[in-house]
Amino acid sequence: MQHSxxxxxxxxxRIAFVPLQEFRSCxxxxxxxxxxxxxxxxTLRNLWIALGLVVALxxxxxxxxxxxxxxxxxxxPERIVTTAGDVVFTGDDILNGQDVWRSIGGQELGSxxxxxxxxxxxxxxxxLHREALFLLDAWAHAEAGVPYDRLDSERQAVLRARLQAxxxxxxxxxxxxxxxxxxxRARAIQAVQNHYTDLFGDAPDLADLRESYAMPVNTLPKExxxxxxxxxxxxxSWVSVTERPGRNxxxxxxxxxxxxxxxxxxxxxxxxxxLSFVLLLGGVGALAWFYAATRESWASTxxxxxxxxxxxxxxxxxxxxTVKYFWIVGLLLVLQMIAGMVTAHYGVEGTALYGxxxxxxxxxxxxxxxxxxxxxxxxxxxxxxxxxCLAPMLTGHExxxxxxxxxxxxxxxxxxxxxxxxxxALAIHRQLSPDANFWVGHQGFEYLDLGRLWQLLLFGGLLxxxxxxxxxxxxxxxxxxxxxxxxxxxFGLAVAAIALFYGAGLMAGRDMNLAIAEYWRWWVVHLWVxxxxxxxxxxxxxxxxxxxxxxxxxxxxxxxxxxxILYLAGGVxxxxxxxxxxxxxxxxxALGGTFSALExxxxxxxxxxxxxxxxxxxxxxxxxxxxxxxxxxxxVAFWNLVxxxxxxxxINPPIALYYMQGLNTTPVHAHAALFGVYGMLGLGLMLLSLxxxxxxxxxxxxxxxxxxxxxxxxxxxxxxxxxxxIGLAQTWASVEHGMWYxxxxxxxxxxxxxxxxxxxxxxxxxFAAGMLAxxxxxxxxxxxxSLGGARSESADAPAVSDRLTVxxxxx
Numbered sequence: 095m096q097h098s099x100x101x102x103x104x105x106x107x108r109i110a111f112v113p114l115q116e117f118r119s120c121x122x123x124x125x126x127x128x129x130x131x132x133x134x135x136x137t138l139r140n141l142w143i144a145l146g147l148v149v150a151l152x153x154x155x156x157x158x159x160x161x162x163x164x165x166x167x168x169x170x171p172e173r174i175v176t177t178a179g180d181v182v183f184t185g186d187d188i189l190n191g192q193d194v195w196r197s198i199g200g201q202e203l204g205s206x207x208x209x210x211x212x213x214x215x216x217x218x219x220x221x222l223h224r225e226a227l228f229l230l231d232a233w234a235h236a237e238a239g240v241p242y243d244r245l246d247s248e249r250q251a252v253l254r255a256r257l258q259a260x261x262x263x264x265x266x267x268x269x270x271x272x273x274x275x276x277x278x279r280a281r282a283i284q285a286v287q288n289h290y291t292d293l294f295g296d297a298p299d300l301a302d303l304r305e306s307y308a309m310p311v312n313t314l315p316k317e318x319x320x321x322x323x324x325x326x327x328x329x330x331s332w333v334s335v336t337e338r339p340g341r342n343x344x345x346x347x348x349x350x351x352x353x354x355x356x357x358x359x360x361x362x363x364x365x366x367x368x369l370s371f372v373l374l375l376g377g378v379g380a381l382a383w384f385y386a387a388t389r390e391s392w393a394s395t396x397x398x399x400x401x402x403x404x405x406x407x408x409x410x411x412x413x414x415x416t417v418k419y420f421w422i423v424g425l426l427l428v429l430q431m432i433a434g435m436v437t438a439h440y441g442v443e444g445t446a447l448y449g450x451x452x453x454x455x456x457x458x459x460x461x462x463x464x465x466x467x468x469x470x471x472x473x474x475x476x477x478x479x480x481x482x483c484l485a486p487m488l489t490g491h492e493x494x495x496x497x498x499x500x501x502x503x504x505x506x507x508x509x510x511x512x513x514x515x516x517x518x519a520l521a522i523h524r525q526l527s528p529d530a531n532f533w534v535g536h537q538g539f540e541y542l543d544l545g546r547l548w549q550l551l552l553f554g555g556l557l558x559x560x561x562x563x564x565x566x567x568x569x570x571x572x573x574x575x576x577x578x579x580x581x582x583x584x585f586g587l588a589v590a591a592i593a594l595f596y597g598a599g600l601m602a603g604r605d606m607n608l609a610i611a612e613y614w615r616w617w618v619v620h621l622w623v624x625x626x627x628x629x630x631x632x633x634x635x636x637x638x639x640x641x642x643x644x645x646x647x648x649x650x651x652x653x654x655x656x657x658x659i660l661y662l663a664g665g666v667x668x669x670x671x672x673x674x675x676x677x678x679x680x681x682x683x684a685l686g687g688t689f690s691a692l693e694x695x696x697x698x699x700x701x702x703x704x705x706x707x708x709x710x711x712x713x714x715x716x717x718x719x720x721x722x723x724x725x726x727x728x729x730v731a732f733w734n735l736v737x738x739x740x741x742x743x744x745i746n747p748p749i750a751l752y753y754m755q756g757l758n759t760t761p762v763h764a765h766a767a768l769f770g771v772y773g774m775l776g777l778g779l780m781l782l783s784l785x786x787x788x789x790x791x792x793x794x795x796x797x798x799x800x801x802x803x804x805x806x807x808x809x810x811x812x813x814x815x816x817x818x819x820i821g822l823a824q825t826w827a828s829v830e831h832g833m834w835y836x837x838x839x840x841x842x843x844x845x846x847x848x849x850x851x852x853x854x855x856x857x858x859x860x861f862a863a864g865m866l867a868x869x870x871x872x873x874x875x876x877x878x879x880s881l882g883g884a885r886s887e888s889a890d891a892p893a894v895s896d897r898l899t900v901x902x903x904x905x
Contacts, residue, residue, distance in 0.1 A: 138580060138648075141655040148659055152666035159670070159682055160613055166679040167609040168333040168345040172271030176280045183325040185271070189605050190528075191326025194319045197521045197531045199459030200538020202466070203309070206330050207346060207676050208755035208833075209612070210540055211462055213441050214307040215837045216756050219350035221286055221331040222261075223834035226354050228282040229257055258356040261335050262344070273332070283328060290327065291320040305444035306839035308458035315524060330608065333677055345609075347683060349675035350833035351753055357832075359752050362680045366687035367749040373688050374743070377695035381660075402716040403643050404789045405885065410486045412496035413787060417876070418504060419479035420780050423472045424869040426511070430468035431865050435858050437461045441842075442851045460522045463536065463543050464515060469768065470541060470623075471511055476776035477627060478559055480634060481589065483783040485563055488637045489570030489582070499562045506555045513551075514544035521545075532604050539611070541619045542599050553596050560593035581651040584658070585637065588630035595622045609677030620669040623772065629658050631775050635727060638782060644717065657696065664692030671746050675755060687748045694739050694746075719885065722798050723785055726778030729806060730771055737766025741813075753828045757836055758821035762813050770809060777868065784875055792882030797874070801867035808861025816854035820847055 174183040201210030204217050230242035233253050238245060242253065265274040275283070293300050293307075294314040304311065314320045333345045335355055343360040351357055436447060437458060445453030482500055486492045513534070520526050521535030534545040544552070564586060571582045598617035602610075636650040670678075670686025741763040745754045754760070785793070823846075828836035835841055842848075874880025 137652060138577070138655070141652060141659065142580075145655060145659050145662075148663050149666075152662060155685065156666055156669065159679075159685060162681065163613050163673070163678050164610055166338075166677070167607045168336075168677045169266050169268075170329070170607055171266060171273045174273045174275065174328075176275055176277055178277060180280070182275060182280055182283060183328065187322055187325035188329045189326075191322035191324065191329075192608065193528045193531070193604070194314065194323045195326050196538025197524075197526065197528070197536055198313055198323075199463055199522055199536060200543075201540040202463045202536075202538075202543065203313075203459040204307070205756045205837075206327075206608070207334070207612075208349065209672075209676070210756070211459070212756065212758060212761065212837075213458060214309060215839075216350060216833060217327045218331045218334045219352065219833040219837060221290075221327050222335055222350070222355060222357075223352060223832065224286045224289065225279070225282045225331070226257055226261065226352075228285045229260070229278060230254070230354075232278065232281070254354060257354070262337050262356055264336050264339055266336075287321070287324040287328075290324045291317065294320045294323065303839055306843055308440040308444050308453070310445055310453045310457045313457075333609075345677045346675040347680070347752075349752060349755065351828060352832035352834060354832070359749060362683060363674075363748040363752055366684050367747040369684075370687045370691035370747050374691040374694060377692050381695050402719065402789065402885075403641065404487075404786060405716075409787050410492040410496070412492060412500045413483050413486055415497045415500040415504075416479045416483040416783065417787065419475055419482075419507075420784060420872060421876075422504075422507070422511075423476045423479070423776070423780055424872045426468050426472035426475065427865055428869055430465055430472060431862050433461045433465040433468060435862065437465050438851075438854055438858065442848055457522060460519055463518050463522070466541060467514065467518070467543050469773070473768075473772050473776040474627075475507065476780045477631065478556075480779035480783050481563055481630070482559070483787070484634060484638065485566035487786065488585075488641060489566050491566055491569045493565040493569075496562065496565065499558070499565075503555060503558055503562065506551065506558070510544075510548050510552050510555065514548040517545050517548065518543060539602070539615050542602075542615055546600075546604075549599060553600065556593040556596050560589055563589045577648045577651050581633065581636065581640070581647065581654060584651070584654055585630075585633040588626055588633050591626035592622070592630055595626055598622070607677075612673060612676040613678075616669050616672045620672060621666065625662065625665045627772070628661055629654075631779065632657050634779060635782075638786075642717070642720070660696035661693075664689050664695060668693045671748075671751070674748055674751055683748055687746075690746045691743075694743050716885075719789075719793070720782070720785055722793075722795055722802065723778050723782040725802055726774050726781060729774045729802070730778060732806075733766055733770025733774060733809075737763060737770040741766050753833075754821070754825050756833070757824040757828065758817050759825060760821075762817045762821055765809065765817065766813060774805075780872075784872070788875060788881065790885055792885055794874075794880050794882050797867050797871045797880070801864045801871060804860050804864025804867065806864075808857050808859070808864055811857030811860060812854055813857070815857055816850050819850050823847060 170185055170188060172185045173181055175181050195206075199211075200206075204210055204214030205212070206216070206218055208216055210216075227242070230253050233256065234240060234242040234245055234249075238249065242250065245253070260276055260279060266272070267274070289300075293304065293309070294312075295317075296311045301311075314323060334350060335344055335357065337344055344357070347363060348357040348360050351359070436452075436456065439447055440453070440458045440461070443449075445451060445457070482503075486496070517526075517534040518536045521531045526535045532545065533547045537543055537545060537549075542549070567582060567586045567589070571579055571586065574582055596618060598614050598621070601614040601617075632654050636645070636654050639645045640647050640650050667685050667689035670682045671690035672686070674683050674686060741759075745751050745759050745763055781798075820842075824836040824841070827841055871880050
């Protein structure tokens, strides 16, 4: 690289995009500011120290209390026997039942401990209440000759005390590995078991109930499988009502709420909830003070560039090779939308779609599995493809055979997506043995549904993606210096974390205690998605804005570091807020409750982020060409505040989640946060990549504008017209009567709530129109209908093709 005395830069020889390190040698307008280098260096060094401390302390505590979860997990007995010595269930029955539960969808058909789907009941709450009612009625008939509900209040109180003494007393003997039950309770278990075997079979008297639960006839056609399933459900229910040794609350901290059983909020839930409110207020105040006191010292000076810095650039072969990834994003997005609409409709018609009985081919558990899995696939694909697309541009380095690597990874992606979705269908249709199901079928864990083989292949694909990314990043890091190097290092660390942390999902073994498996599952769902992907996205967006000359390198680096510290300070230990009621100790609830409140602290300033992003498209005349990618980033800020912030804190405090876990308040948060934040971010990054690949062409954005506003309005209507009203009504029912009632067909099939379910069709339709419009626009970038003429800035640029292609050869 040579530099003239005038300070101008010649473009690099290998790639037409200018590397970051060249900016330091060029007299670029956005760097013409007075910077106290020593102050900036000290601040950056302090931020790195703070980040290192946050990561070390947070993960140290996460692992330490993970060990506590192993030690405090509810026991898996060798056998369950009566006082007379009769065997009710064996330990093998429970583990086989867990296999059966996974194979029919697991958390995609009802829920266990509140985690899972919402149309069928929470099986633990349902089982416990049925068992309790059987015992109370049996005792009332034996002693007074009438049902329990016809006794006077005094005699009812006596029987309730007897019930709680029988069901809450811990009779597990570590020496023998046995749980000993009373003869009365064994008869109650047999009665509930008969109900469940009929429900999961084809008993005609339960046809209406199956319809309410969106369960097809013969969900489990084999009698032995139904018996094994009931053993697992009983164990999960026993955990929920049995007190820990030496404690006056159960393994699940008295969840689910049911006063009949004595399951009421223990004191530590209330104390931790109050502390979380105080910590949130304190954190908000501290952040507001810090932001006000230091903002000017690292605020960006906006550019006044006469032309787009990318307009004379030429994309590399590997960058063009990512276009097909974005086609797949559009396809998977549409398929997810279809699966979601069918799944939502099952809430009102059970096993039919407008009268067509499609559940025999596409049962609820399968469409919901696909809906959740496709969402994870297309969002992750958009983010990974963005990294592959932008890495050569950001570093100015295209490694040899990079395009080949991008194409190989694309083939692996198709294999994992197609193979996992097919395996899940085979599992739910009972076409796989237990061993085959574990490897290629259905894991049964929400968001980690794909079989172990597909998990391993996906993990391998992520590691390969990391290698492809680092091949671009490491040469850039070596050539860079100072602040430029630091932001590249942040980007590289985020890339490595994304690839490596998915491996935590492999820690959950086939026969692992469910309480421990849940711990590792949330490492992936919370840390992988909500933690490191978010850091990755922040770094990518900062990089692109730097590359466009819209923000300074130093201020962007400091902002990324500061944001990362804030996210991880609450986010890592905030993982525990998913584990309040999964057989964990009170210390986990204390950490999860307090640190999940800290997760909301950075969202207080999200309005500033949204406003600053919004103003970027007006900072220079040419910046309007990046308007719609920037608008999607503004939408991310909005839904971060509303979906992750307001709706997240609605359910996050322990006392709130005690009554709300597994109700429709959870999908309020999930839809607004998962699609509103991560989905919109994926779409924004996709559009940013496509804008760069078509940088010298105008976009026809009418369809894109329609897509953007339809998605925002449709998502809002989906929540406000349906999910939120039903969720709040269920919360009231949970507080008044118990979780069993809030999730029951008796409650949800009432006319008002069915009406609200139908109202969801309004938001779904508007939202679907926006998603289809997005697909139409992206396809149009390749066919030409989404493209206009050449941009005026490109008058002296090389000729460009009429449409976006994947042309290019390996270097």
